[in-house]
Amino acid sequence: MSKILDNNYYDLIISTALAPTYDTGDNITYLNRQNSLLHIPIGNANPCDLGRHSYSSFPTLFTLTSTVSLEKSGVNTVQQNPALALFGSGVLVAIIDTGIDYRHPAFQNSDGTTRILSIWDQTIQTGTIPDSFNFGSEYSKEQINEALSSEDPLSIVPSTDLNGHGTAMASILAGSPNQEQSFRGVVPQAEFIIVKLKEAKENLKAVYFVPESALCYQESDIILGTRYAVEIAANANRPLVICVALGSSQGGHDGRGAISAYLDHLTLLPGTASSVAAGNEGNDQRHYFNSTAAPPYYNDIELRVGNNDTLFSMEIWSYSPARLTIDISSPNRESTQPIFPTINQCRRFSFIFNQTTIYVNNIIFEEETGDQLILLRFSNPLPGIWYLRTQNPENEPFSFHSWLPAGPLLSNETFFLNSNPDTTITSPGNARHPLTVAAYNQNNDSILPESGRGYTRTGQIKPDISAPGFQITCAVPGNQYGTATGTGAAAAHAAGIIAMVFEWAIVRGNYIRMTGNDVNRLMISGAIRNDAYSYPNNIWGYGQVEINRLFERFTNL
Missing domain, CATH: 3.40.50.200 (Peptidase S8/S53 domain)
Incomplete structure (x- = not known):
């Protein structure tokens, strides 16, 4: 079976200029003059494989728009x-x-x-x-x-x-x-x-x-x-x-x-x-925007999680030069405590009083954009209102956008309470x-x-x-x-x-x-x-x- 079809291989996007250095004969699929796919064995799959490999190397997922x-x-x-x-x-x-x-x-x-x-x-x-x-x-x-x-x-x-x-x-x-x-x-x-x-x-x-x-x-x-x-x-x-x-x-x-x-x-x-x-x-309430211009230099995102959304991700993109931490609190007020940005760390949090597991990649600079990306991935989240506190440890103004997945990847029961309809083009x-x-x-x-x-x-x-x-x-x-x-x-x-x-x-x-x-x-x-x-x-x-x-x-x- 071709590796591009084989679920035992990740398809990672790499520069076509670098493809010859990885090529072993059957592990490269040419996309175009800019990019190619590198097929690598998964082995023991782990959500933190996104962390070992960059966010931008994993192909994005698309849904239908009518x-x-x-x-x-x-x-x-x-x-x-x-x-x-x-x-x-x-x-x-x-x-x-x-x-x-x-x-x-x-x-x-x-x-x-x-x-x-x-x-x-x-x-x-x-x-x-x-x-x-x-x-x-x-x-x-x-x-x-x-x-x-x-x-x-x-x-x-x-x-x-x-x-x-x-x-x-x-x-x-x-x-x-x-x-x-x-x-x-x-x-x-x-x-x-x-x-x-x-x-x-x-x-x-x-x-x-x-x-x-x-x-x-x-x-x-x-x-x-x-x-x-x-x-x-x-x-x-x-x-x-x-x-x-x-x-x-x-x-x-x-x-x-x-x-x-x-x-x-x-x-x-x-x-x-x-x-x-x-x-x-x-109008799906899946985008949130914040601009904090005066003290105190933190912002609380309120995320309503529905009963049927047991698996989903969320992205927070900040603007330079801010360097944000994130603290995630469940509806019953269990907290991760502040998570600071790193280059490629992926952290797993299992909550004690509910079945929630969250993986957090707080990436100080995402390779493709150079901007900070906080990627959150939720498994079996407790339904209700979650509180996500972003904070600038330097006590300086900051702003960021956050998006939930598009289309049918999420139900309409999960949304931001103070959502923003702008900047929602996919x-x-x-x-x-x-x-x-x-x-x-x-x-x-x-x-x-x-x-x-x-x-x-x-x-x-x-x-x-x-x-x-x-x-x-x-x-x-x-x-x-x-x-x-x-x-x-x-x-x-x-x-x-x-x-x-x-x-x-x-x-x-x-x-x-x-x-x-x-x-x-x-x-x-x-x-x-x-x-x-x-x-x-x-x-x-x-x-x-x-x-x-x-x-x-x-x-x-």
């Missing part, structure tokens, strides 16, 4: 006929997600042939492995067409989408029209590159204290899926729009991280763009150059309460723009139609508009050097702005995306 429903909405979803008859012809769109129901008519031409150029299913190990990769199965357009014309398609191309999220996102972006369902994707003539992500390794979930049953995906597989899409597009000599409808609240919310850096790089290249969901953490939405998309209700022009809010922890303006994201009509597996709500749906919608610009600029030869970042700036300049607000702001970004205004600016150039 809720897909089978209920029909009947909503006319602001998918008007694009100006200049731009339908995405000649453009490739990549969906890196839960897969696709390739048998759905939303992904077929009028003659019943597929609009999918290729599928890389990371979960199937019995087919042909794609070139330059070392696991999964690749299915070509020809194989998919053969499957569609057979009586038993899955015997030829066994790839499916049991979740439905990837199918929904792909259809919003570029689904073929269905008049009965009042459905049409934004660019129904674009072709698809589909990556079905394998689920995160159990050992990575264990390191981050994520329940085994939680559905999540690891950063390294998303990077590999992105590189696959880039290589397919390069071979086809076609422009590419990458849609990332996934998000994570791990990390410093500052645009760093392996997947953010990769998308940053790609978005500055001609003919490559990325549309990223802002996440749905705006990774990779904090990256600088990808288009980060918030979601609004297109029926009443109100922002979705759950839509992630900016800015980044370092003050960079995000989100960039907002797009329709409420009960967007979409395809769901089994030849059915439903709706999708959330920033993932909004990111798919915006990705379709990017594809329209690429068709005008690159496919039609009007501006062949256009980069994804160029498109983003054009979309921002053409956005609709409400006189009641000032722009940019941390909720709407630069306004609501507007196709016709964008192309009016093109034609008036």
Whole structure:
């Protein structure tokens, strides 16, 4: 078995420049020119393996950013006929997600042939492995067409989408029209590159204290899926729009991280763009912010822990030059006493009068950011209100952010009592150059309460723009139609508009050097702005995306 699939090996992110010094022949997986994976034996797994190895070397965990429903909405979803008859012809769109129901008519031409150029299913190990990769199965357009014309398609191309999220996102972006369902994707003539992500390794979930049953995906597989899409597009000599409808609240919310850096790089290249969901953490009470400017120089975080959350983590990121201690008190007032920062120490605390175990990494400087990170991992915490006292031993002003995990990795019963809805955009939405998309209700022009809010922890303006994201009509597996709500749906919608610009600029030869970042700036300049607000702001970004205004600016150039 390939080590990238073997749960007896950790996948650690290292610099590609350093990979040759670790290479023993089968322990390195190349991700991209910046990073590679080092596969190391786990041995006796211990939560303090995160401590022996740096926080940033463990891939981040990502969850889905839209809720897909089978209920029909009947909503006319602001998918008007694009100006200049731009339908995405000649453009490739990549969906890196839960897969696709390739048998759905939303992904077929009028003659019943597929609009999918290729599928890389990371979960199937019995087919042909794609070139330059070392696991999964690749299915070509020809194989998919053969499957569609057979009586038993899955015997030829066994790839499916049991979740439905990837199918929904792909259809919003570029689904073929269905008049009965009042459905049409934004660019129904674009072709698809589909990556079905394998689920995160159990050992990575264990390191981050994520329940085994939680559905999540690891950063390294998303990077590999992105590189696959880039290589397919390069071979086809076609422009590419990458849609990332996934998000994570791990990390410093500052645009760093392996997947953010990769998308940053790609978005500055001609003919490559990325549309990223802002996440749905705006109203989940999972972010806390404190700024202590006067004595006494401490702050008490109040964390409400629900009955069902028996395994979870929490991160505290402070700003230099502060150097914080943390003292954790249970609802029955047992305490760890102050824990001081160190370089790589990992400490375990077992409470006497309840079943709680807490692992604490108070890292004086996290390698990727240089900032202090306090990582707390809870096992069987006593339900109730926990008190976490942060203090600056130097008796100087300090400030910090704290985040709980995103999406279904935590129930809504666990939250900060004095939460802050800002700085809740999930990774990779904090990256600088990808288009980060918030979601609004297109029926009443109100922002979705759950839509992630900016800015980044370092003050960079995000989100960039907002797009329709409420009960967007979409395809769901089994030849059915439903709706999708959330920033993932909004990111798919915006990705379709990017594809329209690429068709005008690159496919039609009007501006062949256009980069994804160029498109983003054009979309921002053409956005609709409400006189009641000032722009940019941390909720709407630069306004609501507007196709016709964008192309009016093109034609008036």
